[in-house]
Amino acid sequence: xxxxxxDPQALSIQEGENATMNCSxxxxxxxxxxxxxxxxxxxVHLILIxxxxxxxxxxxxxxxxxxxxxxxxxxxxxxxxxDTASYFCGAVQGAQKLVFGQGTRLTINP
Amino acid sequence: xxxxxxxxxxxxxxxxxxxKIECRSLDFQATTMFWYRQFPKQSLxxxxxxxxxxxxxxxxxxxKDKFLINHASLTLSTLTVxxxxxxxxxFYICSASYPSGYTFGSGTRLTVV
Numbered sequence: 001x002x003x004x005x006x007d008p009q010a011l012s013i014q015e016g017e018n019a020t021m022n023c024s025x026x027x028x029x030x031x032x033x034x035x036x037x038x039x040x041x042x043x044v045h046l047i048l049i050x051x052x053x054x055x056x057x058x059x060x061x062x063x064x065x066x067x068x069x070x071x072x073x074x075x076x077x078x079x080x081x082x083d084t085a086s087y088f089c090g091a092v093q094g095a096q097k098l099v100f101g102q103g104t105r106l107t108i109n110p
Numbered sequence: 111x112x113x114x115x116x117x118x119x120x121x122x123x124x125x126x127x128x129x130k131i132e133c134r135s136l137d138f139q140a141t142t143m144f145w146y147r148q149f150p151k152q153s154l155x156x157x158x159x160x161x162x163x164x165x166x167x168x169x170x171x172x173x174k175d176k177f178l179i180n181h182a183s184l185t186l187s188t189l190t191v192x193x194x195x196x197x198x199x200x201f202y203i204c205s206a207s208y209p210s211g212y213t214f215g216s217g218t219r220l221t222v223v
Binding site for chain 1: 116142144146151152153154155156159201203205207211212213214215216217219
């Protein structure tokens with residue numbers, strides 16, 4: 001990908017379980033953002049973490065950022081069937097350029 | 111707020127023809143817009159950065175003569191796929207930056223037959 005790797009590429013879990021997705025990036029960043037995409041649709045912004053932050057929470061979402069390892073993780077707690085989607089991390093580089101990782105396809109089984 | 115409207119949502123065209131995709135910011139002024147391409151089950155690849163009133167900046171490997179970008183106003187950016195071929199079939203998504211972050215269009219599925 002233009003930005004880095006995400007793992008896993010696909011994740012299937014049972015409803016109610018927690019889902020963790022990881023993302024690595026290549027260059028220095030201003031901030032890192034996580035997005036959700038339902039099949040064939042645009043992206044929805046989930047959460048942003050700045051380069052000087054290490055952890056951030058929003059509802060059932062928890063994001064961590066490790067700039068020394070150039071990596072981030074997204075945790076979705078108490079997953080629901082409606083969380084089924086693809087999730088992408090996007091690194092904001094330089095002059096506002098937002099580039100994405102490969103993404104994780106998350107499937108929540110009822 | 112910060113809504114971007116992208117049209118058309120899908121288009122089928124014949125090989126060799128050109129297709130224009132529009133991206134409009136509805137409630138804010140978008141100085142900078144971005145165009146992405148996404149193949150099935152893959153990530154979004156940044157194609158170019160569109161700046162109002164100036165030439166677009168293309169990513170490495172993206173043909174500027176093939177993918178014409180025009181950002182003539184603060185609310186409209188267009189991507190024209192010229193002389194489209196089947197390999198150009200893809201999902202194209204625009205995005206605009208605004209003070210609080212980025213907002214995305216709903217995408218255009220282009221099928222070249």
